[in-house]
Amino acid sequence: MTDDLVNKEDVLKAYKVLRSVVKQTPLQHDAYLSQKYHANIFLKREDLQIVRSFKLRGAYYAISQLSEAETETGVTCASAGNHAQGVAYTCNHLGIKATIFMPSTTPSQKIDQVRYFGKEFVEIKLIGDTFDESNEAAHVYADEHNLTFIEPFNDRNVIAGQGTLAVEIHQDLVAEGETADMVFAAIGGGGLISGVSSYMKEAMPETKIIGVESLGAPGMKISLDANKVTTLTDIDKFCDGTAVATVGDLTFRHCQQNVDDILIVPEGQVCGTIIDLYTKQAIVAEPSGALSVSALEQYKDEIKGKTVVCIVSGGNNDINRMAEIDERALLYQGLKHYFIVNFPQRAGALKEFVNDILGGNDDITKFEYTKKVHRSEGPVLIGILLKNKDDIEGLLSRLEKFDPHYISVNENSKLYSFLI
Incomplete structure (x- = not known):
């Protein structure tokens, strides 16, 4: 059934109600991302909304x-x-x-x-x-x-309300003499992309609508692949704004009808995007808010020479999470590694490790060791930061000579959670 789906007129009706209430957030051309991806990229800054989200x-x-x-x-x-x-x-x-x-x-x-x-x-x-x-x-x-x-996503009025940001995107593009080839939007329960696609598919029918989910909560992708709403048994709550186990049946039908593709982005990649947005463009995006921009990397060949809009859907990021965000980004990029290594319990062992095992650009970020009485060696938890991810092969080769039984903590999620 499609007769209960939101349409362009529903969104425009909501727009008339909301335009004196919500802030019309800017559609900003992003020079950095445009140069990086050889495309014409705009950011819809819903992180600047009154409550810092759509x-x-x-x-x-x-x-x-x-x-x-x-x-x-x-x-x-x-x-x-x-x-x-x-x-x-x-x-x-x-x-x-x-x-x-x-x-x-x-x-x-x-x-x-x-x-x-x-x-x-x-x-x-x-x-x-x-x-x-x-x-x-x-x-x-x-x-x-x-x-x-008040449903968070699975409701016609909620969907129509979320779709009003697409009206603003359309107006601003027309004012700039532009049209969008693609619009990227995050998916949690599906309310945002349902509203945006409902308007865009009528107002700008040539525009492709690309949904983006985190690897830890790909509920819409799995549901569409199964051709029915499917509940996830386990989710990663890092992208908390989109960490939904069961998408809506109404939003599911909107996505079936209007969404052209859905991309899955690892949380570590999202973290790198958050840091990039902050350091390069002074944009504070929450994890779910950065999903749309993060997905550009997967679509970099398809977007070359195209006009693309990414909806930065939220900026409610707790500053206390930045250490975790930085850590996840470095792990995903292959630059930070943790090991449990047996060290000889003798003077000079650490100096030997630094001189013979570490590369010239490697840095120790964590070192935990307690000397054991009456033992010839003892375990050390050590964190190493690489300057280049390709340096890991040489490090592992040298590490194996130092301790053939070392343990890579990165490869054991339970051990990592317990120790780090």
Whole structure:
């Protein structure tokens, strides 16, 4: 069935409601990325939205369409952070009470922002380790207290609201005398790409819509491949804004109808993109917000000479995560390695290791060793940072001569999580 799918007119109706509420975020030409990929690349800066993500659009429009009776009893929602901020801002703006469920793993920065935007109109409940667990609890609570549940993605009004950013993209491209060959958008539950594609496929039918998911939560890709909504049994919550185990049945149908391709991006690659956006362009993107830009690397041959729009969907990045982001980026790039190595328990062993095993550009970033009594050797946990990833072959060859039984911690995820 396609008669219940959002269309261009639905999005334009939402746009009329929202244009005096949300910020029309800039569509910026990015000289650095354009030069890097030999393409004409624009960034839709939803990280500069009032709540620093596109989620305000869908939340506000959905709540604005409720009846007076529904708003009087209040609303509830579940969110990993950005949808919650959109609901909180809306409820404070319209004077509506909201109970907001968030996973207990949500970064504190996002929780604090929900409190800031919602003020006295919002009560926060931290339930479950994942969005889906929090979502289930919120639905039960809504039923028990007769509250209207504001869906984060699987709702026509939410989808139409998210699609309003595509109207702005279209307007700005026309003003620049441009048209987009491709638009890249992140996928969590699918609300953003459903709204964007619903508008674009009618307003700019030649534009290809490319969805992007993280390797740890490729729910839409797996569902489309299976031709049915498929729940993931395990997800990586690093890209928390898109860490959804079950995509919506409505958003699934939108993607079946309108999305041309879906790319899967490893979390380590996303981390490199976050750092690149910050250091090269002074853009603070959260992991899910950087997915669209990160996917350009996989499509670098296809986008040459083309005009491309990447939606930077959110900028709610907790500064306390930057150490982890830097670490993941270095691991993905093959520059940082951890080993457990047996060292002889004698004077000069470390000096020998530094002189004979390390390369001239290698650096020790971690060294943990406790001398064992009455033993000839003892295990050392050592972290090594390479300047060039190709140097690893020589390092491993020399390391094997030093200790034939060394253990590569990088290759054992459980050991890495425990030790590092």
